[in-house]
Amino acid sequence: MSVEDGKLTVEVWRGAGGLGRFETFEVPRQESQTVLDVVSWIQQYADPTLTYRYACRVGMCGSCAMMVNGVPRWTCRTHVGKVATGDSLTVEPLRNLPVIKDLAADMDPFFDKWVQAEAVHHPSETRHDPMRAVDADSSARQQANAGIECINCAVCYAACDTVSGNPDYLGPAALQRAWTLYNDEREADPEAILDAVSGVGGCHNCHSMGSCAQYCPNELNPLAAIAGLKRETAKRVFRRRKNA
Amino acid sequence: MKAPPRAHPLWLAFVLHRVSGLALALFLPVHFWILAKAVTAPGELNSFLQLTEQPLVKLAEFGLVFLLAVHLFGGLRLLALEWLPWSDAQKTLAAGAVGVAVLVSGTFFLNAI
Ligand code: HEM
Ligand code: SF4
Ligand code: SF4
Ligand code: FES
Numbered sequence: 269m270s271v272e273d274g275k276l277t278v279e280v281w282r283g284a285g286g287l288g289r290f291e292t293f294e295v296p297r298q299e300s301q302t303v304l305d306v307v308s309w310i311q312q313y314a315d316p317t318l319t320y321r322y323a324c325r326v327g328m329c330g331s332c333a334m335m336v337n338g339v340p341r342w343t344c345r346t347h348v349g350k351v352a353t354g355d356s357l358t359v360e361p362l363r364n365l366p367v368i369k370d371l372a373a374d375m376d377p378f379f380d381k382w383v384q385a386e387a388v389h390h391p392s393e394t395r396h397d398p399m400r401a402v403d404a405d406s407s408a409r410q411q412a413n414a415g416i417e418c419i420n421c422a423v424c425y426a427a428c429d430t431v432s433g434n435p436d437y438l439g440p441a442a443l444q445r446a447w448t449l450y451n452d453e454r455e456a457d458p459e460a461i462l463d464a465v466s467g468v469g470g471c472h473n474c475h476s477m478g479s480c481a482q483y484c485p486n487e488l489n490p491l492a493a494i495a496g497l498k499r500e501t502a503k504r505v506f507r508r509r510k511n512a
Numbered sequence: 513m514k515a516p517p518r519a520h521p522l523w524l525a526f527v528l529h530r531v532s533g534l535a536l537a538l539f540l541p542v543h544f545w546i547l548a549k550a551v552t553a554p555g556e557l558n559s560f561l562q563l564t565e566q567p568l569v570k571l572a573e574f575g576l577v578f579l580l581a582v583h584l585f586g587g588l589r590l591l592a593l594e595w596l597p598w599s600d601a602q603k604t605l606a607a608g609a610v611g612v613a614v615l616v617s618g619t620f621f622l623n624a625i
Binding site (some may be wrong): 335338339340363424427429432475476477478479481482485491495496498499 | 515516517518520521522523525526590592595597614
């Protein structure tokens, strides 16, 4: 079959809140077609009421993630040819998040957890101070650099079985960002970060099953970052004992 | 919603660890209860030990040792993974070295007994 005259049978999740069903669309096959192209084609030529989310189309903004044939993926950089089973494709909203409508998941719980994890920069200086030089070779900086390319797409969050099992679990992305900031020499309050990640939904819930690292489209390794938090929170217990 | 495919090594290791841990938790109380009979009721223990000569029970014993080994090494794997901030290449090397060491020493051990 040449790609140009082929058809794709696409099952798309339709519905709002917890209710919904699959709807089937026939979409023309194209060269170098991405899953986001397919979804956009449906919305533009078949059903304008289809709801989905995207912005950059080049893997920068992290807004286009969906379940494609059961796998969480950034749809703008996922080629149909690589993931379609024969001529069929199933597209659903991201797992582990509430659904607003159709393919648009509600990202609020995901981002609320970034704040709960204190994965927010606590400035140590003001804009009037001179810029601090950052030592690019320090081991802390390398730890931070390892997670800095996160685009907040929630693919890891959708892949993580610990998130499905425990709604309070902060999840791989928020914890990874907390670890990045903890290792940032400009961070003013690393202790607050450790407090936030050692609670009920914190880093010690992680079972190191590595689905986050398996599916992260940027090939980041939240599992390693969470292991770092586990070490630092555990070491702190002994530090406190000694100082008590 | 269907979960994504989980057939990647770390997830399989997790399942193996959980299943072996739970099986151990179920089995160990029985194990200790039987052993305790050495003190409280030696006769009963003896008749039970005769049972262990049967192939099926032998197989079950192998299963227990296997579970313990799997869980022990799985646990050590987790401890290394989380506590030693090594690079992935270093971890692969270390795991390989441990694997070879277990194989070599295990062969010697089996020869010895
Ligand atoms: C022999 C030495 C042992 C070591 C080194 C060890 C190590 C570990 C570690 C590191 C975990 C955490 C796994 C995780 O975070 O998912 C764990 C979990 C567990 N262990 Fe062990 N363990 C040992 C013996 C035992 C025994 C004797 C039992 C049975 C009573 C047992 C039952 C469990 C159970 C039920 C879990 C929970 C599994 C899970 O969370 O997935 N362990 N073990
Ligand atoms: S390693 Fe931890 S955070 Fe990553 S998928 Fe597993 S449980 Fe979730
Ligand atoms: S860690 Fe990877 S999968 Fe998770 S939100 Fe960041 S970029 Fe997406
Ligand atoms: S649309 Fe921005 S990452 Fe896909």
